[in-house]
Amino acid sequence: MIKVEHLTKTFGEVKAVVDVTFEVKSGEVFAFLGPNGAGKTTTIQMLTTLLRPTSGTVAIDGLDPVAQPLEVRKRFGIVFQDPSLDQELTAYENMDLHGVLYHVPRKVRAERIEVLLKLFELWDRRASLVKTFSGGMRRRLEIARGLLHTPKILFLDEPTLGLDPQSRNQLWTHVKHLNETEGVTVFLTTHYMDEADRVAHRVAIIDHGKIVAQGTCAELKAQTGADTLEGAFLKLTGTTIRDETANGADAMRQMARMWSRGQRR
């Protein structure tokens, strides 16, 4: 369903993603894990037609996002890491607009919006402008919106960031359900290893733009001799090692990332 080969993206001197190769099979839940700034979001942006790769190839359901962006966009849905709601519209209007953009028929749209807003406990506030919402409510609305249509592939870029445990639980239950009943392929990133352990069939770990390990959770644990996925993750990406390599080059990387932030969003 997703096939990535030798994918590289550089921003000037900064190498955000370096020679990344992996494959996600149809119907799979795939977790893409890595520390902050490892290249997860950049990778997702290249998979979702928002960024052109510097080199390497991507195939989404056999299609190239650069050559056929519209066809690729018809095949996925995404929950972004950063906010992407229209704050001057109400919760309901945001949902409805999304439904129209994704060609969800009017009647189905109304039903699904109600179900999802109730599921994420936003139904009572459906007529309020999003700018009056708290951070957690906005996040919930983003997720509800991302689940409004049923795509072939669902990208979830740190969907649970800033969510309470109840909403997190709702989200993953719903995602699992979509995956099992509708066969939706799920590509997710998260910093919560227990979540990845719970829902993902397979995991890839990326650090400094490179894939450092991939396999099932059990394989990664066996490979590193850790009891938990978190332990495996820390062994692979390393707490101490990472701190020691926080040298001049790393600081430069951090600076460049900050300065180019506006351009990459």
Add this chain to the structure above:
Amino acid sequence: MNVIFVLWLREVKRYLRSRPQIIASLGQPLLYLLVLGYGLNRVAQIPGTGSYFQFVAPGVICMGILFTSIFSGIGLLWDRQFGFLKETLVAPVPRLQIMAGRTLGGATIAIIQGTLVLVVCVLVGFRPTSFAAIPQAFLFMALIAIVFAALGTAIGSTLRDMQGFQMIMNFLIMPIFFLSGALYPLANAALPLRIATQLDPLSYGVDGLRGAFVGLAQIGVALDVLVLGVLAAAFLVLGAWAFSKIQV
């Protein structure tokens, strides 16, 4: 079609919900109208119109349309900043439809804003000479709105930050307004200024609108329609192209 409509509706809703901004953006044209209109009324006699006040009012209406339409296009920058742009960029609809919805929405609110300025002008003493020409006036208001909403979209697609916006404001929008002949008649102006005026798209809008309201078209209404029509088509193509190239 549905997609164009919802994005059009979004622009209109956002506009109608921002009442303080509507009133604030009436302030600037009103200031020009009152200060210049009343201030120069006794000093400047414009041949062919009753007074300078009558002369400048259509120019001030154009100003309202120019600012509203071009800002609506540049509003892309805000969508980029608040993240909503991404939501439309990954949607499975042709970018042309997204651009069309936005631009038509921007043009619509600019026409509404121009109408409000017109109402204010009439309230403080502006008297169109012919009411039969009202449809013609609205044709010109619509053309101006589309030309600059599309130009705004083209600019908004390439801008990355607020600094760029300041540049556009000072080096594009203000010159477009001041060189358009909105404030002074072309006939008496120095040659370089006349040339600049002829290169300014808004000149043809100001001329056409003035022709409709007070019967004083110096360039000629037919040529005005032609130039604005061609520019509208050209800027729509340019805007659509720039929008289709956006990366996050």
